[in-house]
Amino acid sequence: MIQGIPIYHFLVVSTLMFFIGICGFIIRHNLITMLMSVELILNSVNINFVVFNRYLFPDQLQGHFFTLFIVGIAAAEVSVAIALIINIYRRFNHIEVEKVSQLRF
Amino acid sequence: MNYSYTLLIPLIPLVVFLITGLFGMKWKPVVSGWIGTAGLGLSFLLSIVTALSYFFINHPGEAGFSAITPMNIKWLAFTDTLVIHLGILLDPISVMMLVVITTVSFMVHIYSLGYMKGEKGFARFYAFLSLFSFSMLGLVLATNIFQMYIFWELVGVSSYLLIGFYYTRPAAVAASKKAFIVTRFADLGFLIGILILSFVTGTFDFDKLTQPGTSIFDGSASMSFMGLSVLTWAMILIFMGGAGKSAMFPLHIWLPDAMEGPTPVSALIHAATMVVAGVYLVARMFPVIHFQAPDAQIVIAWVGGFTSLFAAIIAITQFDIKRVLAFSTLSQIGYMMLSLGVSGYGGEEGVGYMASMFHLYTHAMFKALLFLGAGSIIHAVHSNYMYDMGGLRKYLPITHITFLIACLTIAGIPPLSGFFSKDEILVAAFQNNKTLFAIEYLVAGLTAFYMFRLYFTVFWGKERHYPHTPHESPLVMTIPLMFLAFASVVSGALPFPHLVSGDLKPFETEFHLPIAAASVAIGVAGILLAWILYKKESPLPGQIATNLGAVYKTVYNKFYIDEIYLFITKKILFNLISRPVAWFDRHIIDGFMVGIGTTTEKISHRIKGLQSGQLQHYGFAFVAGTLALVLIYLFLI
Numbered sequence: 001m002i003q004g005i006p007i008y009h010f011l012v013v014s015t016l017m018f019f020i021g022i023c024g025f026i027i028r029h030n031l032i033t034m035l036m037s038v039e040l041i042l043n044s045v046n047i048n049f050v051v052f053n054r055y056l057f058p059d060q061l062q063g064h065f066f067t068l069f070i071v072g073i074a075a076a077e078v079s080v081a082i083a084l085i086i087n088i089y090r091r092f093n094h095i096e097v098e099k100v101s102q103l104r105f
Numbered sequence: 106m107n108y109s110y111t112l113l114i115p116l117i118p119l120v121v122f123l124i125t126g127l128f129g130m131k132w133k134p135v136v137s138g139w140i141g142t143a144g145l146g147l148s149f150l151l152s153i154v155t156a157l158s159y160f161f162i163n164h165p166g167e168a169g170f171s172a173i174t175p176m177n178i179k180w181l182a183f184t185d186t187l188v189i190h191l192g193i194l195l196d197p198i199s200v201m202m203l204v205v206i207t208t209v210s211f212m213v214h215i216y217s218l219g220y221m222k223g224e225k226g227f228a229r230f231y232a233f234l235s236l237f238s239f240s241m242l243g244l245v246l247a248t249n250i251f252q253m254y255i256f257w258e259l260v261g262v263s264s265y266l267l268i269g270f271y272y273t274r275p276a277a278v279a280a281s282k283k284a285f286i287v288t289r290f291a292d293l294g295f296l297i298g299i300l301i302l303s304f305v306t307g308t309f310d311f312d313k314l315t316q317p318g319t320s321i322f323d324g325s326a327s328m329s330f331m332g333l334s335v336l337t338w339a340m341i342l343i344f345m346g347g348a349g350k351s352a353m354f355p356l357h358i359w360l361p362d363a364m365e366g367p368t369p370v371s372a373l374i375h376a377a378t379m380v381v382a383g384v385y386l387v388a389r390m391f392p393v394i395h396f397q398a399p400d401a402q403i404v405i406a407w408v409g410g411f412t413s414l415f416a417a418i419i420a421i422t423q424f425d426i427k428r429v430l431a432f433s434t435l436s437q438i439g440y441m442m443l444s445l446g447v448s449g450y451g452g453e454e455g456v457g458y459m460a461s462m463f464h465l466y467t468h469a470m471f472k473a474l475l476f477l478g479a480g481s482i483i484h485a486v487h488s489n490y491m492y493d494m495g496g497l498r499k500y501l502p503i504t505h506i507t508f509l510i511a512c513l514t515i516a517g518i519p520p521l522s523g524f525f526s527k528d529e530i531l532v533a534a535f536q537n538n539k540t541l542f543a544i545e546y547l548v549a550g551l552t553a554f555y556m557f558r559l560y561f562t563v564f565w566g567k568e569r570h571y572p573h574t575p576h577e578s579p580l581v582m583t584i585p586l587m588f589l590a591f592a593s594v595v596s597g598a599l600p601f602p603h604l605v606s607g608d609l610k611p612f613e614t615e616f617h618l619p620i621a622a623a624s625v626a627i628g629v630a631g632i633l634l635a636w637i638l639y640k641k642e643s644p645l646p647g648q649i650a651t652n653l654g655a656v657y658k659t660v661y662n663k664f665y666i667d668e669i670y671l672f673i674t675k676k677i678l679f680n681l682i683s684r685p686v687a688w689f690d691r692h693i694i695d696g697f698m699v700g701i702g703t704t705t706e707k708i709s710h711r712i713k714g715l716q717s718g719q720l721q722h723y724g725f726a727f728v729a730g731t732l733a734l735v736l737i738y739l740f741l742i
Binding site: 022025026027034097098100101102103104105 | 713714716717718719720721724725728
């Protein structure tokens with residue numbers, strides 16, 4: 001419980017972050033920005049975890065630990081994604097997601 | 106006495122088959138020939154040793170022989186009682202068959218070294234011969250009817266392979282297919298018979314089935330089907346398998362065509378060994394047939410008797426030398442079947458059983474000799490047809506003498522072996538059924554006539570113009586002829602009643618002078634008739650044939666049995682059953698399956714645009730789907 005700040009403020013922030021991330025993922029053409037959008041989505045979830053843990057079960061720590069796990073996994077995911085993006089760049093000389101559409105019917 | 110070495114008798118040909126079959130093409134062909142001959146020679150020696158020790162050294166005297174099983178491995182266990190073994194069974198008939206098979210097979214191996222010399226596929230020929238010898242030996246040594254069935258099919262396959270040896274000739278291919286299909290059809294009956302028998306008795310083993318007074322059949326007494334007991338049906342079906350393999354009427358149609366194979370193969374498989382497998386099967390099951398299914402025994406007697414007459418009549422009119430011999434084989438096997446059909450179980454009553462086995466033995470020797478002699482003639486004049494031959498006695502002296510011996514033997518002239526065995530069969534028939542005796546008596550005369558028709562036409566008659574002067578065959582071919590001629594002459598002296606009988610006990614046969622004299626008389630009459638008609642070129646046979654007209658034509662065309670088969674299969678089965686079924690399969694079944702396929706393909710063609718390759722489309726679809734689910738959850742549920 002943080003004095004003076006109700007839980008809704010945190011939740012509004014995290015919801016905004018979540019939808020900004022989704023919009024970015026769907027709209028942006030650059031693979032790097034798409035990756036950044038995914039990070040936004042993940043972090044909005046992290047905020048939710050921490051906040052709910054803090055406000056609803058202040059004497060427990062599961063939410064915090066979950067967040068740490070997600071941060072770790074996100075780091076790994078980023079390295080994989082960056083590796084893919086580098087390879088795409090080497091092959092096509094660009095990272096425009098719309099032009100990388102060879103995997104289709 | 107330890108007989109475990111008998112395992113080697115079938116195993117050596119198997120090993121030889123594998124060696125020559127796998128590596129034969131890497132060597133000079135003749136190496137395969139020598140390996141095959143040496144292997145069979147070894148088996149031959151082992152069989153002779155086994156026979157001598159079983160029959161003579163360890164002769165049990167009055168107590169009777171006992172069946173010995175040197176080995177019996179459990180192979181498949183269905184239930185505690187229904188177990189299939191693989192093993193070796195030695196009793197008088199199997200030991201006798203060992204001698205017959207290895208002797209003839211060994212002679213054929215030697216003979217083929219000369220006859221097949223330079224043929225394409227020489228190594229393959231020897232590999233198949235070894236495969237056949239292995240299968241046939243396994244068949245006679247089987248301890249139970251299921252093992253016998255396995256080897257029975259193996260024998261059928263080797264026969265198929267060898268008939269179709271000249272696979273570039275359409276006639277040979279057709280003949281091999283015909284032989285395989287006809288015998289396979291008969292084996293269907295055999296298999297059903299085995300299943301019924303094992304269902305009723307709960308066992309496959311011969312030693313349990315053939316025990317006299319055994320109680321395993323008690324449960325079947327109440328079961329019957331269409332007025333005959335279940336066991337009778339089982340025995341008739343098993344006999345159907347035997348009739349297919351032994352080419353009994355009406356399943357005989359494959360045997361004359363099987364002569365498309367190389368002549369040594371005809372001698373080995375289609376005269377001496379494989380075709381008597383049916384006789385052997387009936388002899389094996391004899392106690393069951395005799396005590397449990399007397400009706401089946403009557404069927405066997407009449408089928409045998411009819412076939413012998415039927416085939417003898419056809420043999421008179423044929424011109425292909427090998428076909429004459431093929432029909433003669435049918436006729437003689439009919440004799441053996443009939444003899445089993447009229448036999449009692451033991452003692453003087455059981456003379457038919459003994460006579461059948463005796464005739465099997467002597468027939469194997471002289472018929473193999475006849476075929477090998479025919480091979481020698483064909484080798485010399487390069488034709489199968491009697492009208493291309495004549496006056497050959499000057500060119501082929503050894504073949505001539507041995508062929509004459511074989512003809513005299515089959516005609517039943519004493520003191521050659523055929524006289525003794527045929528005489529015993531006539532005695533057995535006379536004691537049991539006078540009609541069958543009359544048929545067999547007539548057939549004895551016909552046999553003498555058609556054999557000497559062949560003999561006089563080929564070796565006497567008018568000399569033809571040969572493309573090359575015929576010359577006597579090389580020594581590798583004449584030595585087997587001489588050996589088999591020797592065997593045909595002396596094997597009549599074997600004391601068969603002391604060695605082979607239905608109840609395994611030795612017995613004495615009386616010599617029936619009137620029957621013997623009568624059978625010799627009709628044999629001589631047949632020979633004299635052939636002498637008059639065929640010794641010199643004369644117009645008489647042709648006139649007789651013309652006067653008989655339609656009768657002659659019917660007989661010449663083998664009573665149109667092949668045509669009847671063709672009519673039934675092609676016109677009736679194919680048109681009325683196969684075609685509608687094929688139409689149903691093509692249009693309904695296939696149509697249904699094809700319909701499923703095309704529908705799927707069309708649908709996927711329509712929706713394949715969904716997989717656009719655009720990552721963001723997928724992401725959008727995913728989010729939209731999730732949202733939709735959330736909305737449904739919130740407002741609808």
